[in-house]
Amino acid sequence: MADVMSSEKRSAVMSNIRGKDTRPEIEVRRALWHNGFRYRLHAKELPGRPDIVLPRWKASIFVHGCFWHRHEGCSLFQLPATRPEFWDAKLSANNARGNRAVRALADAGWRVLVVWECALKLDTSSTTRRVIAWVRSQDRCSELLRVGARVRRNSMTLTSKGPIPHYRGVLHTAEVSFVGIVGPVRAPA
Numbered sequence: 001m002a003d004v005m006s007s008e009k010r011s012a013v014m015s016n017i018r019g020k021d022t023r024p025e026i027e028v029r030r031a032l033w034h035n036g037f038r039y040r041l042h043a044k045e046l047p048g049r050p051d052i053v054l055p056r057w058k059a060s061i062f063v064h065g066c067f068w069h070r071h072e073g074c075s076l077f078q079l080p081a082t083r084p085e086f087w088d089a090k091l092s093a094n095n096a097r098g099n100r101a102v103r104a105l106a107d108a109g110w111r112v113l114v115v116w117e118c119a120l121k122l123d124t125s126s127t128t129r130r131v132i133a134w135v136r137s138q139d140r141c142s143e144l145l146r147v148g149a150r151v152r153r154n155s156m157t158l159t160s161k162g163p164i165p166h167y168r169g170v171l172h173t174a175e176v177s178f179v180g181i182v183g184p185v186r187a188p189a
């Protein structure tokens with residue numbers, strides 16, 4: 001099959017999807033800025049280089065692309081049909097790295113919010129309002145994601161393996177899989 005994209009175009013598209021300064025990230029930054037919040041970007045000295053850091057609020061924010069961070073169960077995530085083993089390993093590693101970063105930041109006393117691309121795509125203004133509410137809150141670690149036709153906030157319980165969101169239904173992360181959980185989940189001893 002012919003490659004319809006030139007290699008420059010392709011690399012521009014790829015860097016746009018996975019790099020920093022992605023569109024969803026810029027939407028979150030813009031909302032914070034317009035509401036008077038000041039922040040740092042891609043703090044190199046912090047675990048996982050959070051996309052947005054608000055030192056005054058002891059808050060760090062990741063804006064995750066659902067494909068690149070393997071957002072399991074999300075309509076924006078699907079394993080590519082070509083070279084599925086390669087992508088499976090690569091995207092699972094990204095997901096696990098994200099979990100480790102949340103854990104390490106929390107251990108260092110930071111609050112962490114993971115904003116998934118699917119939430120921003122579904123309802124940008126509702127999602128950014130929730131981001132701002134979270135920054136002002138005392139909430140420790142949470143994620144914003146799309147559940148059906150709504151944006152939902154899940155609190156995350158931290159385990160030795162990483163963050164586990166509160167979730168009702170079926171939950172998959174890179175490391176564990178639970179069914180029918182209600183309320184906080186704790187890792188088996």
Ligand SMILES: [Zn+2]
Pocket residue numbers: 066071074075076077116117118119145146
């Ligand atoms: Zn998603």
